[in-house]
Amino acid sequence: MTLLISSIAPALIILYLIYRHDLDREPKKLLLKCFFGGWLSIIMTLILVSPINGIDLPSGMPKSLFDAFVTAAIPEELSKWIILYWLVRKAPSFDKYYDGIIYAVFVSMGFALIENIMYVMNGDMTTVITRAVMAVPGHMLFAVAMGYYFSMSKFDTPQKAKVHIAMSLAVPMVLHGTYDFLLMYT
Numbered sequence: 001m002t003l004l005i006s007s008i009a010p011a012l013i014i015l016y017l018i019y020r021h022d023l024d025r026e027p028k029k030l031l032l033k034c035f036f037g038g039w040l041s042i043i044m045t046l047i048l049v050s051p052i053n054g055i056d057l058p059s060g061m062p063k064s065l066f067d068a069f070v071t072a073a074i075p076e077e078l079s080k081w082i083i084l085y086w087l088v089r090k091a092p093s094f095d096k097y098y099d100g101i102i103y104a105v106f107v108s109m110g111f112a113l114i115e116n117i118m119y120v121m122n123g124d125m126t127t128v129i130t131r132a133v134m135a136v137p138g139h140m141l142f143a144v145a146m147g148y149y150f151s152m153s154k155f156d157t158p159q160k161a162k163v164h165i166a167m168s169l170a171v172p173m174v175l176h177g178t179y180d181f182l183l184m185y186t
Helices: 002-020 030-050 061-088 098-120 125-153 157-186
Strands: none
Touching: 002 098, 002 157, 030 061, 030 098, 061 098, 061 125, 061 157, 098 125, 125 157
């Protein structure tokens, strides 16, 4: 039970801190949809990754790059982005720059909470601490980048919006993939 509570706490703490800094509160119903949408993005990720899970590369840099980007960063960030886009893009409450960050973090913390439970239940307290300090905050930081560019795509000119929407997907993928690669290759 301690492992379960410890695996849930980091995501909930981050959600509280992010929500607390929003001066113009977002609708709780949409925030909950985003959070539970993050759970759905886990399923989407598993579906995206299933055809490539059997690919076996020799160990070393190519395997680490493949695992970090192709089996982790790209499908995870794509899944979270799809949920964010689907739930938030046309929401009337998405009316300020910070809103994109709030919504992206809620999607990401939904994802991170379930992923964290999956890892921690197969680990120990060292896994709990390591993921609480690195992995869950990492997902939050990737989401901040996603939300920032997602907001820019909504509030900038149509020409720049296309670049920003692409950046809202590409930047988190690069950050996430680089983070994973550094952990996997060392």
